[in-house]
Amino acid sequence: MLYREAGQFKTNYVADSAIFPLREDRIGIGLIILAAYALAFLGNSFLLQAVMIPFLVFSLASIGLNILTGYTGLLSLGTGAFMGVGAYACYKLMTAFPGVNVIVWIFVSGFFSAGIGALFGLPSLRIKGFYLAVATLAAQFFLQWCFIRIPWLVNYNVSGALDAPLRTLFGVPIMGPNATPQVRYLVVLTIVILLTWLASNLVHGRIGRMWIAIRDMDLAAELMGIRPLQTKLLAFAVSSYYCGVAGALLVFLWYGGAEYDVFNINQSFFILFMVIIGGLGSLIGSFFGAALIFILPIVLGIVLPAVMSPFGITVGSDVIEHLRFMIVGALIIFFLIVEPHGLARLWQIGKQKLLAWPFPY
Amino acid sequence: MDILYKVFIEPFVFMGEAPDLLIQTLWEGLVSGVLYALIALGFVLIFKASGVFNFAQGIMVVFSALTLVGLYEKGVPAFLALILAVLVMLVLAIVVERVVLRPLVNQPDIILFMATFGLTYFLIGFGELIFGGNPKEMITDALFLPQGTTELDMLGGMVRFQHLDIAAAVIASIMIALLAVFFSKTRVGRALRAVADSHKAALSVGISLNQIWVIVWFAAGIVALVAGIMWGARSGVSFSLQVIALKALPVLILGGFTSIPGAIIGGLIIGIGEKLGEFYWGPLVGGGVETWLAYVIALLFLLYRPQGLFGEKIIERI
Numbered sequence: 167m168l169y170r171e172a173g174q175f176k177t178n179y180v181a182d183s184a185i186f187p188l189r190e191d192r193i194g195i196g197l198i199i200l201a202a203y204a205l206a207f208l209g210n211s212f213l214l215q216a217v218m219i220p221f222l223v224f225s226l227a228s229i230g231l232n233i234l235t236g237y238t239g240l241l242s243l244g245t246g247a248f249m250g251v252g253a254y255a256c257y258k259l260m261t262a263f264p265g266v267n268v269i270v271w272i273f274v275s276g277f278f279s280a281g282i283g284a285l286f287g288l289p290s291l292r293i294k295g296f297y298l299a300v301a302t303l304a305a306q307f308f309l310q311w312c313f314i315r316i317p318w319l320v321n322y323n324v325s326g327a328l329d330a331p332l333r334t335l336f337g338v339p340i341m342g343p344n345a346t347p348q349v350r351y352l353v354v355l356t357i358v359i360l361l362t363w364l365a366s367n368l369v370h371g372r373i374g375r376m377w378i379a380i381r382d383m384d385l386a387a388e389l390m391g392i393r394p395l396q397t398k399l400l401a402f403a404v405s406s407y408y409c410g411v412a413g414a415l416l417v418f419l420w421y422g423g424a425e426y427d428v429f430n431i432n433q434s435f436f437i438l439f440m441v442i443i444g445g446l447g448s449l450i451g452s453f454f455g456a457a458l459i460f461i462l463p464i465v466l467g468i469v470l471p472a473v474m475s476p477f478g479i480t481v482g483s484d485v486i487e488h489l490r491f492m493i494v495g496a497l498i499i500f501f502l503i504v505e506p507h508g509l510a511r512l513w514q515i516g517k518q519k520l521l522a523w524p525f526p527y
Numbered sequence: 528m529d530i531l532y533k534v535f536i537e538p539f540v541f542m543g544e545a546p547d548l549l550i551q552t553l554w555e556g557l558v559s560g561v562l563y564a565l566i567a568l569g570f571v572l573i574f575k576a577s578g579v580f581n582f583a584q585g586i587m588v589v590f591s592a593l594t595l596v597g598l599y600e601k602g603v604p605a606f607l608a609l610i611l612a613v614l615v616m617l618v619l620a621i622v623v624e625r626v627v628l629r630p631l632v633n634q635p636d637i638i639l640f641m642a643t644f645g646l647t648y649f650l651i652g653f654g655e656l657i658f659g660g661n662p663k664e665m666i667t668d669a670l671f672l673p674q675g676t677t678e679l680d681m682l683g684g685m686v687r688f689q690h691l692d693i694a695a696a697v698i699a700s701i702m703i704a705l706l707a708v709f710f711s712k713t714r715v716g717r718a719l720r721a722v723a724d725s726h727k728a729a730l731s732v733g734i735s736l737n738q739i740w741v742i743v744w745f746a747a748g749i750v751a752l753v754a755g756i757m758w759g760a761r762s763g764v765s766f767s768l769q770v771i772a773l774k775a776l777p778v779l780i781l782g783g784f785t786s787i788p789g790a791i792i793g794g795l796i797i798g799i800g801e802k803l804g805e806f807y808w809g810p811l812v813g814g815g816v817e818t819w820l821a822y823v824i825a826l827l828f829l830l831y832r833p834q835g836l837f838g839e840k841i842i843e844r845i
Contacts, residue, residue, distance in 0.1 A: 241637065293829055295637060296580045296784075300776045301829060304822030311819050315812070431770070435644065442641055484655075491652025498645030502638055503630040 169520050185370055199359060206352050215347040215420075217464060222351075222358045223416045224460050228440040228452035229365050230408025235438070236447035237369055238401035239381030240290050244302035245409050245437045247309035250429030252279040252410025253417040254319045257328050261321055268333040268341055272357065272414045276407040282309070283406020284399045291395055306431055313426035329423040341418050350419045357415065361408060366449055368404065377401050378447075409437075439494055443501050445508025454509035458497070463490040538807035551686050552806045553799060558692040560798020561699045562761075565754040566775040567782065567790040568703065569747040574784050575723040576743040577628065578636060582643040585772025586650045587748055591616055592665065592755025592764045597658035599666050616748030624740045651766060662765030665756060672760055695757040702753055703791060706746070710787070715742060723785070777825030797821045 169190050176182045186192045205218065231245050256275035260268050286305035290298050313319060320326055332342035339345045340353050368374055376397045379387035388394055417424045436459060444455020467486050505511050542549045566588060573581040594615050598608035627642050673690035710716040721729040722739050730736060758768055778797050782789025805817045 241640075289826060289829055296640060296776075297780060297829060299640075300780055300822065301826050303773065303776060304819060304826045307819035307822055311816070431773075435648075438641075438644070439648075442644075488652045488656040491648050492656065493652075495645045495647065495649030495652060498648070499627055499642050502634075502642045502645065503627075506634070506638060 169517075169523075171521060183370070185366055202355055202359075203352070206348050206355070211347040214351045217461060219347070219351055219354050219420045220416075221456055221460055222354050223412050223420055224437065224440060224456040225453045226358050226361060226415065227409050227412035227437050228444060228456050229362060229449060230405045230412060231437050232441050232444075232447065232449065232452045233365065233369065233377070233408065234401050234405035235441055236445070236451075237374060237381060238377040238398065238405075240287075240398065240401065241295065241299045242302040242402075242405070243299050243431070243434050243438070244286060244305035244309070246429040246431060246433035247306045248279050248283050248406040248409040249413025249416065249433065250309060250313055250426065251282045251406070252276055252413035253328060253424070253429070254313060255279065255410065256414035256418065258319065258321075260333065261331065264331075267335065268418075269335060269353070269357075272411060272418075275414045276410040279410025279413070280403040280407040283409070284403040287399050287402030290398050290402065303431075306434055310426060310429060310431075313429065325425075327423055327425045328417050330418040343422065345419075354415055354419050357411065361411065362449065365408070369449065373400065381447075439498055442498055443508055445510030446506075448508065448510035450513060451508050451510030454513065458509065459494060462493065463487070466490060466493075533811055534808070541807065547686050548806075552802050554686065554688065554692075556799030556802035557795065558689075558696055558798070559802065560795035561696050561791075562754060562757055562794075563774055563778045563798050564791045564794025565699045565702065565750060565757065566772050567778040567794055568706065568787065569750040569754070570775055570779055571785065571787055571790045572706075572743055572747045572750065576719050577722075577740050578726075579628070579639045579643065580636065580784075581747065582640060583646040583650060584747065584751060584775065585769045586647045586654075587616075587619070587751040588755040588758065588772050589764065589766055589768045590619075590650050590654045590755075591748060591752035592759040592768075593654050593658050593663070595752070595756065596663045596666060596759070596764050600663070605666055612752055613749060616752060617745050620741050620744035620748055623744055624737060628740055629737065651769075655766070662763045662767075663759075665759035665764055672756075691760055695761070698753065698757065702750065703787070706750075707787065709746075719743060774821050777821040780825040781828055797824065800824055 169188075171188055174187070174189055176187065181187070186195060206214065209218065227245060227249060230248075231242065234240050234242050252275045255278035256271050259271040259275060260266075263271070282305075286302060289301040293301065314326070317326070320328060323329075330341045330343075332339055332344060334340060335353070338349055340349050369377070376387070376392050377400075379390065379392055380394060380397050380401075384394060387397075413429065417428065421428070440455035440459045441452065442455070443458055444453070445451025463486060466489060467483065470486060470489070501508055566584065569584040569587065570581055573579055573584070591612055595608050595612040598611055599605055603611065623646065627646060628639075631639055631642055673694050677688045677690065708716075710720060718729070718734045718739060719742070721732070721734060722736065726736065729739075755764070755768070758771065762768070762771075774797065775794075778790060778793040780793075781796055782791070782793025801817050801820050804820045809816045
């Protein structure tokens with residue numbers, strides 16, 4: 167009843183091309199952001215540390231892959247490695263220049279990832295589809311090998327692992343062992359909101375339309391004057407930038423330290439699944455996908471033992487892990503068959519229904 | 528200059544000085560190449576007949592081997608377990624056709640490709656749930672696979688041939704020959720080739736696409752089982768085999784997606800190239816190059832000949 171577009175007229179081009187044309191949508195998104203910030207003060211540290219921070223980090227990585235796979239139609243299996251480049255670059259930068267604020271380095275580290283991504287995106291000019299997927303596998307395995315074999319990347323420390331040094335912002339520790347989940351959550355949330363806003367402007371603007379044109383029909387796009395070389399490489403660079411920042415956040419603001427193994431091929435696959443389930447070519451879908459794939463096993467871990475225990479069956483954590491794989495696999499097939507546009511499409515349908523409710527004619 | 532010497536001269540000098548080591552390396556490359564080819568063959572079979580790039584082939588290798596070993600551990604006699612494993616692959620083929628392929632007819636290739644990702648994860652979870660995630664030993668004795676080694680005096684040194692490797696090479700060759708006969712001589716094989724050429728034309732002469740897909744997935748399942756037994760005997764049955772199976776992708780790129788001889792030759796090139804690279808050039812960069820060398824070879828290859836050595840058509844490029 168409250169959700170109506172009646173009476174809201176678009177009188178100029180700016181209003182017509184707005185991302186949230188409805189007043190209710192604008193209020194809604196404002197409320198969601200407000201609630202997200204409020205959660206930092208209301209939620210307990212388990213919720214923030216084990217659910218919300220990783221959810222936001224994976225959402226950011228999904229947005230990155232979605233720009234490449236969903237908007238530009240180039241399949242990549244190297245997401246994990248590109249995240250790794252961001253994390254290692256951030257580590258090198260902040261240990262080499264401890265004087266500069268670490269937030270700056272988190273944003274800058276994405277550019278290293280973007281450069282490497284564009285380099286491995288070069289084959290995309292000649293090949294596409296499965297062939298490109300194999301080319302990005304080369305990036306995945308080669309970069310992971312670099313993480314193991316080049317001790318310079320971890321400043322020659324013996325364990326070969328990345329660790330988060332103590333860093334502060336306005337005198338409050340945001341990184342390292344003393345940083346509270348609350349502060350880290352606020353930092354991650356702010357970065358993710360900022361980058362999502364940027365991505366939203368990118369994909370709705372000229373650049374985004376170029377990507378979509380290349381995805382839908384590259385030949386026609388080229389005839390219209392879109393240069394495939396620059397467009398595809400830009401997609402690779404922007405996508406890798408997002409993945410790189412997500413990787414830096416993952417290691418330094420979530421785990422607090424990690425080894426090369428975090429960035430293995432399974433990480434790449436899981437982010438791809440988030441994108442598929444959330445919806446190819448949809449930013450909000452990236453959040454839905456990350457939520458479903460990441461939060462599902464946590465929910466399963468709580469619900470399954472509770473349901474099974476009355477029957478005398480104890481469910482171990484390994485069974486839950488296996489069930490997670492099965493359910494994720496089945497969900498992917500289910501979504502591809504029933505709703506190839508993913509959760510984002512369901513969201514749209516829901517909104518449409520709500521607009522017409524209670525008189526859907 | 529020193530680095531150039533180390534890259535371009537020293538390895539070859541070393542090869543000339545110790546030909547027995549070279550032969551040993553070549554032999555190991557050959558065997559792993561044959562096994563890569565066997566995995567790649569499963570991909571080619573399905574790709575030819577249904578145009579689906581089956582990412583799940585790697586996990587089918589693990590899953591079939593796991594079924595065999597898991598059944599044996601539960602007390603089923605080895606050969607009965609083998610037959611049951613074959614039956615499981617048949618059931619899998621029927622279920623995949625019904626549940627995954629049929630509803631996705633006429634979807635873009637990339638959607639089907641992603642559906643096989645889903646299948647991969649489902650099978651990983653399913654396999655681990657039933658048989659447990661621990662690595663298992665392949666039942667080499669019970670299947671009468673030979674063990675032990677032969678050492679031959681050759682070129683001033685000893686070269687070791689594992690009997691298992693010889694058996695693997697022989698069985699893989701027989702398998703490939705059987706498939707070649709199956710494709711060219713039998714009625715079903717001809718139907719498969721017809722489907723590969725054109726789905727519509729095949730339908731119009733009365734070939735049932737659904738049946739063909741079941742047959743082809745079943746054939747790929749059997750190839751997977753053989754590959755699983757051989758790889759399992761060499762390095763144990765565990766889900767890490769899946770990463771080895773990913774190596775079949777560069778093999779396919781080298782050989783072309785639609786060519787059976789291409790899969791074999793691509794497998795040999797990757798297998799031998801990888802072992803030579805690891806043994807002679809690997810130490811220069813700290814070793815472990817085996818994990819990515821195959822992909823980089825494929826990547827370089829793609830830039831010059833995107834359709835592969837024996838690929839049928841030039842892929843669209845822009």
